[in-house]
Amino acid sequence: MTKGNINVSVENIFPLIKKFLYSDHEIFLRELISNATDATLKLKHLTNIGEAKVDYGNPKIEVKIDKENKKLYIIDQGLGMTAEEVEKYINQVAFSGAEEFLEKYKDSAKDSGIIGHFGLGFYSAFMVAEKVEIISKSFKDEPAVHWICDGSPEFTLEETTAKTDRGTEIILHIAEDSTEFLEDAKIRELLTKYNKFMPVPIKFGTRTETLPLPEGAAEDAVAETVEVDNIVNNPTPAWTKSPSELKDEDYKAFYHELYPMQFEEPLFNIHLNVDYPFNLTGVLYFPKLANNLNIEKDKIQLYQNQVFVTDEVKGIVPDFLMLLRGVIDSPDIPLNVSRSYLQADGAVKKISSYITKKVADKMVSLINENREDYDKKWNDIKIVIEYGMISEEKFFEKSDKFALYPTTDGKYFLWNELEEKIKANQTDKDGNLVILYATNADEQHSYIQSAKDKGYEVILLDSPIVPHLIQKLETSKEKISFARVDADHINNLIKKDEPAISKLNETEKESLKKNVEESINDKKFTVQLEDLDSNDAPFTITQPEFMRRMKD
Ligand code: ADP
Ligand code: MG
Numbered sequence: 001m002t003k004g005n006i007n008v009s010v011e012n013i014f015p016l017i018k019k020f021l022y023s024d025h026e027i028f029l030r031e032l033i034s035n036a037t038d039a040t041l042k043l044k045h046l047t048n049i050g051e052a053k054v055d056y057g058n059p060k061i062e063v064k065i066d067k068e069n070k071k072l073y074i075i076d077q078g079l080g081m082t083a084e085e086v087e088k089y090i091n092q093v094a095f096s097g098a099e100e101f102l103e104k105y106k107d108s109a110k111d112s113g114i115i116g117h118f119g120l121g122f123y124s125a126f127m128v129a130e131k132v133e134i135i136s137k138s139f140k141d142e143p144a145v146h147w148i149c150d151g152s153p154e155f156t157l158e159e160t161t162a163k164t165d166r167g168t169e170i171i172l173h174i175a176e177d178s179t180e181f182l183e184d185a186k187i188r189e190l191l192t193k194y195n196k197f198m199p200v201p202i203k204f205g206t207r208t209e210t211l212p213l214p215e216g217a218a219e220d221a222v223a224e225t226v227e228v229d230n231i232v233n234n235p236t237p238a239w240t241k242s243p244s245e246l247k248d249e250d251y252k253a254f255y256h257e258l259y260p261m262q263f264e265e266p267l268f269n270i271h272l273n274v275d276y277p278f279n280l281t282g283v284l285y286f287p288k289l290a291n292n293l294n295i296e297k298d299k300i301q302l303y304q305n306q307v308f309v310t311d312e313v314k315g316i317v318p319d320f321l322m323l324l325r326g327v328i329d330s331p332d333i334p335l336n337v338s339r340s341y342l343q344a345d346g347a348v349k350k351i352s353s354y355i356t357k358k359v360a361d362k363m364v365s366l367i368n369e370n371r372e373d374y375d376k377k378w379n380d381i382k383i384v385i386e387y388g389m390i391s392e393e394k395f396f397e398k399s400d401k402f403a404l405y406p407t408t409d410g411k412y413f414l415w416n417e418l419e420e421k422i423k424a425n426q427t428d429k430d431g432n433l434v435i436l437y438a439t440n441a442d443e444q445h446s447y448i449q450s451a452k453d454k455g456y457e458v459i460l461l462d463s464p465i466v467p468h469l470i471q472k473l474e475t476s477k478e479k480i481s482f483a484r485v486d487a488d489h490i491n492n493l494i495k496k497d498e499p500a501i502s503k504l505n506e507t508e509k510e511s512l513k514k515n516v517e518e519s520i521n522d523k524k525f526t527v528q529l530e531d532l533d534s535n536d537a538p539f540t541i542t543q544p545e546f547m548r549r550m551k552d
Contacts, residue, residue, distance in 0.1 A: 030194040031121035032074045036061045039078025040200045060201040077167040080138035083145045115305045129172035136168040194308045197237040203229040239283045243271040259298045270362045284326035288380045303329040320387035363402035375412040390468045405459045433480045447485035
């Protein structure tokens with residue numbers, strides 16, 4: 001037997017990183033800004049605990065394009081690196097300084113918001129750059145350093161006097177095949193996508209601001225303008241704040257900040273905030289959905305420590321929650337290479353069941369707080385709730401507390417209220433409760449009317465997933481069955497009242513029935529004679545329940 005070590009040569013790793021590390025080349029910017037953010041947050045932490053005796057100030061991160069020289073700059077005012085640190089953190093691929101920092105300051109820094117994880121992010125720069133420079137000056141009293149690497153495993157590292165202020169400049173010499181990253185519009189797009197809510201202000205260019213006119217200024221006075229930093233992000237988005245700091249307007253404003261093209265107001269929001277057994281914050285919104293299952297735009301966004309990860313959340317959050325909007329942020333969501341990894345990740349699974357529970361809890365508190373208001377919103381939220389009931393067992397188990405069953409005349413019953421209402425009047429011979437429902441109030445109008453005339457309650461279930469919902473309810477609840485108002489089950493209901501005396505005798509009735517049946521000429525239908533005097537529908541034509549469900 002031979003044993004040995006597989007020899008991994010760095011020469012081979014670079015092209016691999018370049019090609020395969022991330023499927024999307026554009027995320028290099030997210031990675032470098034994450035590093036700049038980490039460097040800033042680390043310094044903040046060190047000054048907080050007194051380990052760095054420097055003025056933290058109001059640091060920002062600057063992104064700058066030098067189109068002529070094909071360079072892209074990412075400049076921070078964070079803790080910087082000494083020559084020794086560059087050797088340690090940069091020259092060792094897959095050694096994460098972020099993890100080391102969190103390990104070292106375990107207790108005090110666990111909520112510091114440090115992003116890095118795998119020690120690979122920096123090298124994503126080589127996906128778009130043929131050469132990368134680092135110029136860095138540490139907060140420690142040491143000379144600045146200059147590192148240059150052209151994507152081969154060779155690098156140069158030397159002291160420099162060119163940088164006197166604290167922090168790090170990353171300079172990317174953009175490769176021929178990546179010149180799109182020298183375009184203002186492209187960089188702005190990426191900053192908006194990935195960095196919109198990162199915790200350190202990010203400057204990209206400047207903008208002109210008009211100063212207010214001084215008091216008592218002449219009417220024709222021209223307002224002065226100044227150039228100010230163009231800050232592209234909001235470092236303190238709603239989900240990072242505590243619910244007690246936020247008013248309804250703040251949640252609404254944040255909704256529009258998340259979805260600038262969305263003009264409708266959300267119905268309500270759910271503020272997520274846990275720190276055990278995992279960390280998670282977020283704000284979810286219920287949009288006005290009615291029966292609309294189109295969820296293509298304005299999807300839930302997943303963040304890790306305020307860095308955008310993805311809005312392709314299928315498999316990460318339960319399907320029914322994909323109908324909601326908003327943000328979920330967890331440091332436990334790996335800022336990872338592939339989505340399949342995310343879907344299989346244990347932490348992500350727990351997150352998903354936690355959110356389901358939170359949504360159920362929120363529904364319970366909403367209905368308890370203001371039943372009338374909840375009733376009013378039901379038609380816009382029912383699709384989410386019903387979808388959740390048929391797809392998530394845990395959600396279904398709680399749904400008796402918040403799922404409503406509206407009647408065709410505008411009353412909204414909880415399950416037990418509905419049972420209470422119909423139990424005296426709507427049973428079949430086996431003692432099962434028969435729940436009469438309609439799926440279309442207009443089309444089934446005469447059936448609804450005739451059921452109501454008999455004193456039955458008819459509930460209106462008109463969402464596209466109703467057949468599944470009914471099946472779920474029938475298989476989960478005991479001694480109930482559903483019958484559509486125009487189905488023949490309705491005939492099985494035990495009639496409490498004596499039948500009205502009809503003007504037609506039995507023979508006349510039989511012949512009328514036969515006539516109608518012959519003119520329909522379809523065995524699938526049954527003709528049922530009604531109370532011919534007091535009813536506006538003298539007879540009804542019904543079909544077996546299963547046929548009714550199949551059609552929809
Ligand atoms: P990670 O961020 O996962 O730790 P990276 O490959 O992104 O790994 O970066 C490696 C390390 O290099 C960081 O952990 C950090 O110690 C150091 N580093 C990278 N960029 C900067 C920067 N702008 N300022 C200070 N240190 C940095
Ligand atoms: Mg990193």
